[in-house]
Amino acid sequence: MSQENRLEKTNRINLLFAFYERLLTEKQQTFLKYYFHDDFSLGEIAAEFEISRQAVYEHIKRAEQTLENYEAKLELLQRHDRRMQEIRELETLANDEKLPEQTQRELGVIVQKLQALE
Template identity: 70%
Template sequence: MSQGNRLEKTNRINLLFAFYESLLTDKQQTFLKYYFHDDFSLGEIAAEFEISRQAVYEHIKRAEQVLENYENKLGLLAKHESRTRYFEELRRLPQDGALLEPFKRRFADIVDSLEKLE
């Protein structure tokens, strides 16, 4: 796996983890935190928990699958990414001259309020 793909995967797992962490078992949470957040190697995690590297790998792979299954069913990350794109587009409208001057401030206030609801 190339460095770019690995970073992309790590970012995705971290985002999925942020949405679905509480739905994982304690062990899944711990292993994912060590591996993706704290950048521990499989060997370091294995030594910490006195299990094989293969067992750690299996736990991490299974936890990744669980996160992806939750995302496939609930779509929280996809919805978040869509909202983020829409907010970015909304933020550009006043700068693009798409709004009349009297409405620009009110428009910006509404967008700010919507973002706070996140």
């Protein structure tokens, strides 16, 4: 796996984790945090928990699949991404100098409120 793909995967797992962390078991949460947040290797995690690297790998893979399953059903990350895209479009519109200044300000306030909700 290329460095870019690995980074994309790490970012995706971290985002999914942010949405679905509470739905995971304590062990899944811990292993994902160590591996994706703290950048521990499989060997380091295995040593910490006195289990095999293969067992750590299997726990992480299962936890990743669980996150993906939750996303497939609930689509929280997908909806978040769509909202963020809409906010960016509104922000672009708010900065359009063709619009009256009052409209730009009003749109700017709406954008700030939407960003605060995230």
